Amino acid sequence: MSPQPALIAQTFAALRKDPLGIAGFIIVVLVLLASLFAPMLAPSDPLEIDVYNRLADPSWEHWLGTDQLGRDVLSRVLHGGQIAMKVALVTISVSLAIGLLLGMFAGFGPKWLDRILVICFDTMRSFPTIMFALAVVALIGPSLNTVMGVIIITSIPAYARIVRTQTLALRENDFILAEQAMGASIPRILRSHILPNIAAPLLILASMDVPAVVGMEAGLSFLGLGVSPPTPSWGSILNDGYSYLRNSPWPIIAGGLPLILVTLGFTFFGESLRDILDPKLRGKGGAD
C-alpha cells in the first residue's frame, strides 16, 4: 500500500502541535544525517592512533577529547552512529518481516498451528533477553552478526504476537467474511485486507523499538561481546571509557550522550506518532 500524501500532511500538521514530538523528529533526522555522512563530518580517522595525545581533554583539535590510544572520540562517536543505525535498520526490518508472516499464519491459519506458534513465541519470550544474548555469544563467539541475530530472534515474538492479535480481531469482520464467501484466496485476503489494516500500528511499534535495539547493541558491545575492536560502536566507546574512568571522564560522557539522544528522540517521536495515528495503542510498550 502506498502512503497517502494527505495522511502524511495531516500527520505533520498534528505533529506541529506537539513540541516533544517535533524535538524527537529533529533529533531523529539529525542522528540519521550524522550517521549517514559520518565519513565526511568526522574531523579525523576514527582508527588513527596518536600515542602522544592519549586521554586528552576536549580541545579545538579534538572536540570531545581522545581515548586511551589517542583516537579522536568525536570521530568514533560519529562512526559509531553508523553501526547503531545499521543494526537498527537490519534487525527491525528482518524481525518485522518474519514476525508479520508468523503472526498472520497464527492468526489466520488453523487452530493447531496457532497453538504451536504461540507456545514458540512464549518460549522465546521466557528467556531474559540479555541473558539469552550472553549465552548465545558464549557459544558462537562475539561479532556484530551474532548480536544482530540475537536481536532479531528475540524481537520476532513481540511483533508476531501483535500481528496475531490484530489478525484474529480482523478475521471475524464482515468485509473479510464477504471476501472469503466470494472465494478470495487466503494470501490475497492477507495481502490486500489484513496487511493494510495492521501496517500503521506495526510501523509505530517498530519506530519505538529503535531505542531498545540500539541499547541492546551498545550494551553487548559495552560488555565486549559485540563489535570487535577497533571498530567504533557507542558501546565499545563506553567500554574503553569505563576502563580509563579515573583518567578521563570524556569517553564515557561522549559515548553515553548519543545513546541518550537517540533513545529520547525515537521515543518522543514514536509516542507522538502513536497518539496521532493510533490512540488505541496508548500504554503498550513498557519498561524493559
Place this chain on the structure above:
Amino acid sequence: MLAFIARRGLLALLILFLAVSLLFAMIHMIPGDPANVILGPKASPELKAEISQRMGLDQPLLVQLGRFYTDLAQGNLGVDVFSDRPVFDIVFEQLPYTLVLVLAAIGGATLLGVPLGCFSAIRRNSLLDRLTAVLSVAFIAIPSFVVALYLLLWLAVKWRWFPAMGAGEDGDFMDQAHHLVLPAIALGLGWVGYIARLVRASMLEVMEENHIRTARAFGLSERTIIVHYALRIAVLPTVTILGMGIGTMLSGALFAEIIFSRPGIGKLLHEAVITRNYPVVMGSVLVTTAFFVLSTLVSDIINALLDPRLREDGGSS
C-alpha cells in the same frame, strides 16, 4: 479458577521445558568440540578427553539429554569445570545479592512512582503532571547501563558520595545499604516513570467511577477519598506489574552488577561467558529463566484473580 491456575502452571512448565531444551541444543550446535573451545587449541589430548568425560560429552546425544533432565529434576546443575564445585551452589551463592538489588530497585521505584502518579492524576495538566509525563518517558527509554555509568562517574568517582565498587562488608548493614544505592537507582529509575504512568492512568479511571462520586456526595474530604478509596483500587494494576518487573530486573541487574563490580548472578554469567565456563553459563541462564517464567506465572494468576474476564482465554494478547 483452579482450572485456570492448573492450565497456566502446565503451560509455564512446558515453556520452561522447551527453553531448557533449546539451551541444551545450543550447547551442542557450537561448531567444534566444546572441550576444545574451553581449553583452546594448545591443550593436550589427555586433558581434552578428561574435560569431555567430565562434562559427559563422550556419551551419545540422547543419553546426554536424558542425563541432563534427570540431573535437573534432582536440582543438579552440573559441576563447574574449573573449580570442581557444584554449579547449583555457585549460582545460589550469588542469587541473594541480585535479589537484594532487584528488591531495592523495585521498592524504591514503587515508593517514588506511586505518589508521583497519584499527584499527576489529581493535578491533571499541572506543571508537575507534565514534567512527570516527560521525565517518565525519558527514564523508561534511556538504557540502564548508561545511567549506571553516569552515576558511577559523577556520584562515585568525582564527588565520592557513594562507593564505586563491591557490595559492602558482610554483616555491616549500613555499609551494604550505602553500596546498594547507586546500582539500585540505575536499575530502578526506568520503573519510576513506568509505575507513575500506570498509577496515573488507573487513578484517572477510578476517580470517574460511581463509588467515588457517591463518597463525594457524602461529603468526605478529598484526601480521604483519594487515599482510602481511589488509590487503593488504582494501585492494583501496578501490583501485578511488579511481579513481571522482578523477572525482567533479574537480567537487567547484570549491567549494574558489572559496572559497580557487585557480586550477583549477572556478574557470574558475564565472567562465565568470558572464560567459556559452559556449565556455569547454563546454570545461571537456567535459574534466571525459571525465575522469569515463575514471576510471569504469578502475575498472570494475580491478574486473573483481580479480573475474572482474563480467565476465559489463556491470556492471549
